[in-house]
Amino acid sequence: MNPTATSDPLEAPATATRLTAVLDALAAPLGARAAVLAIGTRTPSVREWRRFLASALLLVGAGLLLSGVVSFFAFNWAALGKLGKFALLAAGVSACALAAMRAPESLASRVLLFAASVLLGALLAVYGQTYQTGADPWGLFGIWALLILPWTLAACFTPLWLLWIALVDLAFGLYVAQVLATPRWDVTTLVGIVAVHVLAVMAWEAQRLRTPPWLTDTWGPRVLVAVTLLPLVMASVVAVGLQELRGDVTGASLGLLTFLVVLFGTFYQFVRRDTFMLTAVAGAVVAVLTVALARPLLELGLFGLLLITALLVGEVAVIVKWLRQPREVSA
Amino acid sequence: MMTPVTVRAVLDEAVASGLVSADSDVPARAALAQLAQDDLPWYLRVLTGGAAWVAALFLLSLLMGIVAAITGGAVEAAAVLLGLVLMPVGLALSRGRAGEFRRQMALVSVIAGQMCVVGGIGGNASSMVVAAVATIVTSAVLAWLFDEAAYRFMATLAIVGASIAIGIEQHVPGTLGMLAGITGLVPVLVWRAAPTLIARHRLVDPVAWACVVASVGLLSLQAVTDVVFGDHGASTGLRGVVLHTPLPLTLLFAAALVWMATQVARDHGTAPSSPVVLAAIGVVVVVAALTCGLPSVTAALLFIALGFDRRRVGLVGIAAAFLVSALGLYYYSLSLTLFHKSLLLMASGAVCLAAAMFFRQQAREGAGA
Numbered sequence: 139m140n141p142t143a144t145s146d147p148l149e150a151p152a153t154a155t156r157l158t159a160v161l162d163a164l165a166a167p168l169g170a171r172a173a174v175l176a177i178g179t180r181t182p183s184v185r186e187w188r189r190f191l192a193s194a195l196l197l198v199g200a201g202l203l204l205s206g207v208v209s210f211f212a213f214n215w216a217a218l219g220k221l222g223k224f225a226l227l228a229a230g231v232s233a234c235a236l237a238a239m240r241a242p243e244s245l246a247s248r249v250l251l252f253a254a255s256v257l258l259g260a261l262l263a264v265y266g267q268t269y270q271t272g273a274d275p276w277g278l279f280g281i282w283a284l285l286i287l288p289w290t291l292a293a294c295f296t297p298l299w300l301l302w303i304a305l306v307d308l309a310f311g312l313y314v315a316q317v318l319a320t321p322r323w324d325v326t327t328l329v330g331i332v333a334v335h336v337l338a339v340m341a342w343e344a345q346r347l348r349t350p351p352w353l354t355d356t357w358g359p360r361v362l363v364a365v366t367l368l369p370l371v372m373a374s375v376v377a378v379g380l381q382e383l384r385g386d387v388t389g390a391s392l393g394l395l396t397f398l399v400v401l402f403g404t405f406y407q408f409v410r411r412d413t414f415m416l417t418a419v420a421g422a423v424v425a426v427l428t429v430a431l432a433r434p435l436l437e438l439g440l441f442g443l444l445l446i447t448a449l450l451v452g453e454v455a456v457i458v459k460w461l462r463q464p465r466e467v468s469a
Numbered sequence: 470m471m472t473p474v475t476v477r478a479v480l481d482e483a484v485a486s487g488l489v490s491a492d493s494d495v496p497a498r499a500a501l502a503q504l505a506q507d508d509l510p511w512y513l514r515v516l517t518g519g520a521a522w523v524a525a526l527f528l529l530s531l532l533m534g535i536v537a538a539i540t541g542g543a544v545e546a547a548a549v550l551l552g553l554v555l556m557p558v559g560l561a562l563s564r565g566r567a568g569e570f571r572r573q574m575a576l577v578s579v580i581a582g583q584m585c586v587v588g589g590i591g592g593n594a595s596s597m598v599v600a601a602v603a604t605i606v607t608s609a610v611l612a613w614l615f616d617e618a619a620y621r622f623m624a625t626l627a628i629v630g631a632s633i634a635i636g637i638e639q640h641v642p643g644t645l646g647m648l649a650g651i652t653g654l655v656p657v658l659v660w661r662a663a664p665t666l667i668a669r670h671r672l673v674d675p676v677a678w679a680c681v682v683a684s685v686g687l688l689s690l691q692a693v694t695d696v697v698f699g700d701h702g703a704s705t706g707l708r709g710v711v712l713h714t715p716l717p718l719t720l721l722f723a724a725a726l727v728w729m730a731t732q733v734a735r736d737h738g739t740a741p742s743s744p745v746v747l748a749a750i751g752v753v754v755v756v757a758a759l760t761c762g763l764p765s766v767t768a769a770l771l772f773i774a775l776g777f778d779r780r781r782v783g784l785v786g787i788a789a790a791f792l793v794s795a796l797g798l799y800y801y802s803l804s805l806t807l808f809h810k811s812l813l814l815m816a817s818g819a820v821c822l823a824a825a826m827f828f829r830q831q832a833r834e835g836a837g838a
């Protein structure tokens with residue numbers, strides 16, 4: 139993390155790079171440098187270690203136990219009757235949800251609600267498998283998302299929100315592909331999923347203005363933006379670089395990517411500066427622009443190769459210079 | 470869970486210890502402000518590194534095109550000479566306070582030069598092993614000389630890749646496993662075992678991070694191989710480079726964890742025989758024994774502990790994501806039945822949860838004291 143333009147640089151985390159820069163400025167002697175670096179990089183306190191071991195082992199233990207339980211029931215699945223399967227999964231969901239109520243603000247509670255949400259999906263899947271009504275799969279994911287929405291709201295847990303958004307994506311995609319089944323279902327699915335992701339990111343930004351914010355992890359919207367941009371970039375590269383493979387989806391991807399670049403670029407440059415988001419947007423532009431220009435430039439032969447090299451270097455140099463300008467919010 | 474130590478806190482302690490003068494705030498702020506302008510966050514380094522690679526490929530194509538046009542047949546020798554010119558040019562461009570364009574050109578020039586040298590030597594010798602050795606030597610030398618984190622990261626990965634190539638060509642048994650173990654231990658050695666190396670953090674940090682990525686990648690590859698082929702393997706060549714038994718890797722990572730526990734205890738002036746340290750070591754030993762067929766678990770625990778110890782949040786995040794994916798892959802592993810896997814996993818989980826309760830109790834007692 140880099141120190142910000144508006145907050146005190148001395149409150150930034152003491153990394154070796156920052157400490158070295160400070161020691162260089164103070165012209166500290168060698169012995170003092172080693173001692174100061176040792177202060178900045180020493181192991182956390184006993185109290186911090188105990189708290190960390192308690193939390194980390196809780197999470198790791200829950201993960202191992204959950205994996206073991208899933209494997210156990212997978213092994214015995216055929217032997218269990220209908221009611222046995224439902225009872226086990228329902229008991230798991232109930233136990234996790236009830237245990238989560240003991241200490242609602244704790245990490246353990248959030249992890250338990252996440253586990254309950256996952257197990258609820260398994261319960262719905264078993265129900266669908268047992269009573270095959272011919273219903274479309276989109277209904278499973280849609281109902282799953284609807285049922286876990288209260289827990290998602292209550293948990294204030296970014297991984298659970300990402301799971302919920304993934305379920306909405308799946309439900310929407312399957313609905314359009316299998317139920318609506320319009321001639322351009324693929325483009326409709328793409329536009330719909332991008333819209334869901336954009337709304338999710340904007341909702342996160344809006345809740346961030348609350349006092350206190352409901353979700354503070356920045357990695358959630360960053361993952362969402364990266365996951366949204368990456369497939370669009372790949373399809374757009376095909377649209378501009380491989381004209382023989384161009385189609386409705388690749389064309390739509392290019393249009394959506396342009397829209398997202400303008401939207402996220404404007405928001406994260408002028409409203410809430412976030413260099414990760416701007417880097418993702420800039421990277422998308424560089425990739426598509428370079429491929430678009432490379433095709434005609436390659437026809438110039440060796441001179442074209444030189445121009446492409448210079449173009450790429452120039453693009454990145456401009457981006458880095460732009461993103462190095464003083465920031466209002468740290469990356 | 471992880472409270473970062475601020476520069477302010479370190480300076481205050483340094484002033485109290487008489488290591489720096491009391492009026493260090495102003496120059497410290499100025500230095501940090503300048504650093505903020507010069508330093509690049511990791512995702513920008515990924516962008517610059519990736520773009521430099523692509524640009525280097527285009528530059529290489531251009532140069533080889535010119536060389537081929539001029540020399541006709543002796544492309545390899547010309548490539549080596551060209552590379553030996555490009556690399557120092559890149560190093561020279563990177564010296565001093567360089568603007569962004571110059572820094573990018575330096576990176577492109579060094580990478581293209583190295584590719585010329587490696588390609589030329591390998592092509593001349595018609596040997597993958599010779600090319601791999603050339604990669605290792607040039608990467609090591611350039612990583613030492615070229616003060617660019619993105620390059621040092623990529624060079625370390627190149628060295629690992631070249632080592633794998635040598636192992637496959639020479640049919641060295643257990644290549645992937647050995648490299649997974651070595652790359653997993655490098656961050657522990659660099660960040661924990663040799664504290665004086667912190668003064669050379671610009672060199673060792675990118676190398677250590679690359680080793681973490683390489684270790685996670687190799688362990689995942691072993692797990693995927695186990696899922697796809699089980700004990701039967703696909704071909705003799707593939708089986709030859711995969712570590713047949715994961716036990717040595719598990720033992721290695723578990724030993725590193727136990728060592729770390731004793732080092733942390735020593736730093737706090739706590740005897741290794743104290744209940745807290747014994748509990749931590751006990752958890753490591755029991756979990757390692759139960760999951761000996763899945764070294765990814767002990768590796769992930771090692772990286773989580775190291776990440777917390779060195780206050781590197783990214784390492785904890787990578788290790789946590791790796792553990793989740795490793796457990797997912799283990800579900801499909803053909804080495805054990807689902808029943809046996811379930812028992813081992815549930816037992817390991819129960820041990821971890823019991824230890825979590827113990828440490829929570831210790832934390833409460835420590836807070837109350």
